[in-house]
Structure formats: C-alpha cells, structure tokens
Amino acid sequence: MSENVLHIDHLTMRFGGVVAVNDLSMDINRGEIVALIGPNGAGKTTAFNMVTGVYTPTSGKITLMGQDITGRRPDEITKLGIARTFQNIRLFSSMTVFENVLTARHLRRTSNFLSATFRLNAAEEKRMRQETEALLKEVGLYELRDEMATSLPYGKQRLLEIARALSTQPKVLLLDEPAAGMNPQETEELGAFIKLIKDKFDLTVFLIEHHMNLVMDISDRIYVIDFGKQIAQGTPSEVQNDPAVIAAYLGVDEEEEVSPA
Amino acid sequence: MTEIKRKKLDSATVISIVIVLALYVAVFVAEQFIPATSMLFTVIKKGATYALVAVSMNLLNGFTGIFSLGQAGFMLIGAYVYGIFTIPVISRMDVYQYYNGGLVQFTLPVFVAMLLSGLAAAFLALLIGLPVLRLKSDYLAIATLGFAEIIRALFQWDKLGPITNGSNMLRLFPNFNDFNIRNADGQVVVYLSTLVPLLIAGVCIFVIILLINSTYGRALRAIKDDEIAAEAMGIRLASHKRLAFCISSFFAGVGGAMLAMYQTTVQAKSFTTAMTYEILLIVVIGGIGSVTGSCLSSFLFVACSEWWLRFLDQKQVIGDFEVPLLRNGFRLVVFSIIIMIVVLFFRQGIMGRKELPDLIRQLQGKKVKGGASK
C-alpha cells in the first residue's frame, strides 16, 4: 500500500466571477510522478499556486503528509517540504549559479542573524557550501557554478531552477512546465533527469507540462483538467484514450463530446 | 575543498583589507603631523559619518530592495539619544535653560550612548516597520518619509522639552575632539579626533559587510531579486524585511550620533527630507548595491562640497579675467548637474554592484562575478 503524501480535497479558486479551479481533488502517493495536464488557461498554475501558498483557496483543503497546509504562507509550506519551480523562470538575477542554490539552503539554518553575521555559524555555513557543491555536481551544473545565473542558456536555467528547489530539501517537488522552450533532445534528457533525481532524493514529483511525450514517458498517473474542472485521470494509456481528454485538446463540439459512452 | 577556501579569503580580499588598513595608518600618521585645522580632517570626519549612513541606506535600497526615505528620522533619533545621555551633568543647566536643567540627570559613557543611539533607532524601526513594510515601493517611500517628518515634529514639541530641549539646541556633549589624548596640562599628546570616527564607521561598515555576505545577506539579496521566488525558497519575507529595516536603522542611529559629534550641536529642525535625499543621491552616485561605492561616494561628496569645489562659490580672477557665474551657491548648481548626469546616463554609479576586491580581481585579470547588468 503506497503512502499518501499530498492530498488535495475539493479545491476551488474564484477570482471575482471567474472560477479558475473548480472542485479539484487529487491524491499523490510517495515516490510517484504525477502530471497535471490540460489546455492553456485550464487552471493548472492556479492549482500549483494554491498548493504552494501563493493563493489561498476559496474553498477546499490541502494536506501534506496528514498536515493541513491550506492557506499557509509560501515559505512555511516550503519549509514543510514542498518546493517548486516557475513556469517563467525566476532565478535570483544578481547571483551566481552557486549562490542561487546556496540561498535556497537558508531555510534549513539554525543560526540567527547575529551568529551568522559574526561567523559563529562557520561550521553550518561550511556544511551548506559543501552540500551545495555536491548538489551542483549531481545535477551537472558544477562547472558553471561561478557563472551569473541569468547568463546561462535557457535549458540550463531550467535545470538550475530544479537544483535550487532541490536545495530546500523537499519531499514533494512541483515542476511548472519544466520543458517549456526545450528542444526534443533536451526534453528527453530532462525526462531521464527527473526520474533520476526522484530516486536519488527520494522525491514525489508533481508536474505541469505541455510536452505530451515527456508526460506520457515519465508519469505514473495523470490528471486532466479543463476550465478548472477535472475531466479525467488515470495512467498515461488510460488518459490517452479518454474521449473527454481528446475532446478537450482537439476542441470537439459539445454534442459529439457526450455521444460515445 | 580548496574551492571553498578560495571563496573565503582570496588574494584580492587580502589586498583589499591591506589597502584599508594602510589608509587607517596613513590617517593616523597624518593626524600627528598636519595641523588639526586642515580641511582634510573635516572631510574625513564628515565623510566617515556619511559613509556609515549611506551604507546603512544601501543595505535597504540596494541589497534588500526596500525603498525607504526615513534615514534622516533615524539619524535624528540617534543624534538626540547620544546628546541627551552624554551632556555632562554640570552643563545641563546651561543647555536646558528653559526646562530647569531637564529631566535626565546622569551621563553615560560615549560608546554606551552611541550603542543606545543605534538601539533606539532600531527599536523605532521595529514599531514603524509593522504598518510600513507591507506597503509597495513608492508608497513605502512616502510613508517612511512621513514618519521621519513626524519624528522631527515630535522632538521639537515643547512638552517634551525636559528631555529633548524642545526646539532648542542640544550642545556641550563630547565631540570628536574629545577623543584626542591630552596630558595633564591639557595639551594634545596623541591626535585621535579623526582616526576614532573613521574607526567607528569602519567597524560598523565591516559588520554590515559581514551581514551582507552571510546567509542572511543572501536571503536579503534574494528578496531584492525576486520576492516571489525568495518566498518560494522558504525565506519569510516579513521577518527578513523587518530585520533589514531594523539593522539599517541601527546604523543610521549610530551615524546620527556621529553627526552630532561632528556638528557639536543637534537640532531637530535640521534633519529634513533634504538630508535623506542627499544621502540617497550619495548612494546612487556610488552605485546602488555596492558598499565600496557608497563609501567612495560619501568621501567624494563631502570633499567636493566642503573643500574641492569651494572655489566655485567665490569670485575667481585669472589675470584680468573674472570667471563668470562664480558666486555663492554655484558649487551646488555644478553638483546638481553632475548628479543629474549620473542619474540619467551612468545609472550604475561609480561602482555598479562591484566591490573593492572585484576591482582588484579585475586588475589581476581574473573573471569578475556580477558587475554591470543593464
């Protein structure tokens, strides 16, 4: 029996009159790679933003390993073990690759500002730096550690976003369109990379993605939403053959959508 | 592991430290031999004071991305706390002549009073931070500016006169000259009146540098770069912004105490918004986000305004030719134009985001991180 890590319970988000996410429920188990897919504007990123605390849901509940995290602050949620990347890359632009990843270790500090300023935390700082170097080696960014983050090529920036998220020592990793802007070769490598880090860091991965090859290749289960509502879920092959999914993606007329059963 | 060592203390950092120490020695030696009335010392004293305040402002505006315009208010607190607690008891009747000698009837040692100056300013920042730090960029700027004005009014209020001396001056407290070591006859044996303020500012700025390069400093820079990403990496925005605000105010308070010593008198009405603007412009000229830049720019600013550009304020006759335009106030006009040129065309300021070690690395032909972007 697999252990439930992230539980999303009847989640709804309204912006004024617009219902961005409507009664969404999901279960993500330990060690799984689960994808959330759907056409543009279906509410995927909104769902992510609720899980990570950027938005407080209008109604519904989010539970991380049995703990209610609904409406908690983003930094609290990250501390509890959910890390994320961003669809539009948000690296710390004044910092090097190394500093970007190192900064994400800040939340695991035991020092306070005085002990940190007066270097009473030297041992901890040294450990943080060593761990950061090790992490950079694991993800293959070590050679680029002293480059400015924003001077990296696009694909490497996406990789760095993942490395930075890993540096917070998460249990669940949320990837918001990690393959956006990548070519097929890079996308394939990314798929292998996600699987690799999942095993190595004992992660549970929850991702949003448009590259269907990648999604079908790496996901254990897939949830499909359209207009904020779940329209299908299941294994990649189940979802691939689901008429409602095909309709949502191909834009089939309403009448045809209901006909097969 | 050699990699880590390299990061901690490379040759460029060592050279930088040596340069700074050499400057201190030079100032000490100069002070013993050059007459104390030389403009050089005036510039160093005032420059050191401004450097500390500018760096403290840079910590907020340049490293945390909080655009605060309350610096003059925190300096005022620092200056007053210092003055109130260091005026010798025997002089209090003179100073607080309209308030029957005032309420405070004891004296604290100079350095204790300075520490208290910083703490008082930091405490006030803690209180102000609650409503103000939630505001966005320009609203925050105008709210901090407003607070500074409220503080200024409060300290001039007649009813607080027994403590603040109302709208009258505080004076007769120990100033920089009291750092000189005198013999029994009252003659100066060792001159320290320039070195000590330079040391105080140096130590404070060193602490700020340590903070900036600590894990907390990285968190602050992360907030400046991207608040949403910083929060997503587990950095609590509210507490870190408050921390930066309080620390910046602490050092602005200490800077205020130094300004009191430099001026030898304190009066609330002089801590105007214009003073904050001046410090902001110093930070901009030096480079927003560079401690080295703020320091250089402070000394340059003070040297130009007190010394090098003074000639612009007087009639100058070369041969039979009287240089036009030169008269009182022209220096400030030239100044303003320089500032506008920097603001419009050299937005990186003198240093951009680089520090002294980066410059040395550049000279050594090594690759420099950061530097100019856009």
Added chain:
Amino acid sequence: MWNTVFPYLLSGISVGGQYALIAIGYTMVYGILRLINFAHGDVFMVAGIIMVYMAASGVPLWLCIPLVLVLTALIGFVIERVAYKPLRSAPRMSAMISAIGVSYTLQNLVLYVTGGLNQIYPTIPWISDSVTIFGATTKMVTVITPILTIVLVVALVALINHTKIGMAMRAVSRDFETSQLMGIKINRVISTTFVIGTFLAGVASVLYFTNYTTVIQTSGAMPGLKAFVAAVFGGIGSIPGAVVGAFIIGIAENIIKGLDIILFKAGIIGGPMGLATFSDAFTFALLIIILAVKPTGLFGEKITDKV
C-alpha cells in the same frame, strides 16, 4: 467659539484649495507614469521665484501672471522630456531617484540665483486686499482660492471626459502598453499631463505666495509633500479625490495650528500645549493611517500590480 474657529477654518479652506491645485499634478502624473514626481513642489516654488524676478524687472503685473503660468508649464514640459522620458523603460526606482535629483537641482539653482535669501512676493492688487467676512478679516485671495479651485477642477474634469486628449489620458492611465499598441501617442499624452499639472501648480503658486508673501528655495518642499499626501489620501489617480483630500488636509492643518487657542477657549486645556508643532506631522500621520487602513485612498480604484 465659532469666532475662534472660523478664521482657522477659512485659511484652511484657502490653503486646501492651493494644495488641491498642486495635488492634481501629482495625481495625474502618478495615474499615468506611476511616478511620484518629487520635483512637483519645487516647480511650484520656481513659479513663485519667476514671478518675483519678472515683477522686479518691470513687467506689468497683469502681464506677469499669464507669463508665469506659461513659463511654469514650459518648465514642466522640459523636466519631463529631460529627466523622465529617458528612463521610461528603466526600473521605477530610477525615475523616482531622477525626480529627487530634479528637486535637488531646482532648489540649488534657486539658491544660486537668489543667494538663499527670502524673496518678497509682489503684491497683486485686488487679491491682496483685505476683506472681512463673517467677522473675520483676511485677504481676498483666501476667498477667491476655493472658488477658483472648483472652477479649474470642473474645467479639467470636463477636458478629461469630453476631449480626445482627455480620452487618451484616461486610456493611458488604465493600461500604458495597450494604449501604446492602440496608436495613442504616449509622449504627447504624458507631456500634456505635465503641462496641465505644472500650469495648475503655477496658479497655486500665485495664490499661495500672495498669502505667504515670501519665497525661498525650500518653499516648495512642504506644500509639495502635503499635496502629494492629499493625492494619496483621496486615492491616487483620482482628481476629485485629490481635491477632497487637499481640502481635508488644509483644514486639519490650520485647525491644529490654532488648536491650543481653540481648546483653551473651550476650557479643555488650561495652558498652551504647543500642539501647533504637529500641524505638519498630522498630515503624515493621516497618510500612514490611510495607507494602513485603505491603501487605495478614499476614492481610489483597486490597482492590480502588473507582475
């Protein structure tokens, strides 16, 4: 009681009207550029200085006033072109710093020209005359200001609601990029905004300095800040809001100036409390309260921050 309060109320309304005319410049510029034009108060002061020098050089007063207004508007236009336009794509902080730089420059220029001495503002006939209303003696300008303010505001609102350039201004303040894409000449709209704003500040300077009679390089700083607070208080971007805010601040400030006397006569306090010290500070306290409670001001719309 009424006799004690009324003179303060009267000058409050008058100053309020002057602040309102300045505040409109702030609120319009902020509405379009999201820039606190810190130099606006100094332009107001420069208008006063120009008047002083023009009158001293023998230009008849009836000609001085329109000339000052035109020159002030021209200064506003030039400042925008030189100091703000080059920074349009730069971070918001850069433009704000530039505004502070312009403020510093204007003050220093005036310091240089005047030698830092108080300049006596020319006495303009009729509006400087004394007049007695409801038992309070004051200058004519006190009575004229609120009336003139209302007239100008009504005209301005009509301009914004019923002319093509007004429509363009509304569009630009709603969405800068989109209006640019729709073919609105952004630079013309921004220049017009500055010209209108500084023109009104010029009018305010004539009224204000007729009342206060002296001008010095720092004369613009406080009225400028207060007018900005008024704009925030009323809801930045809203012209009626700025006007209402300005009147409230003007009145509150003057009442506080007389609060010691008023409270003493009402028997609430036994002696002077020195409360007049807080007439300026109160404005800022009001600002902080409104920002903490309702950041969008009295009449402000909710502005969604563009990410």
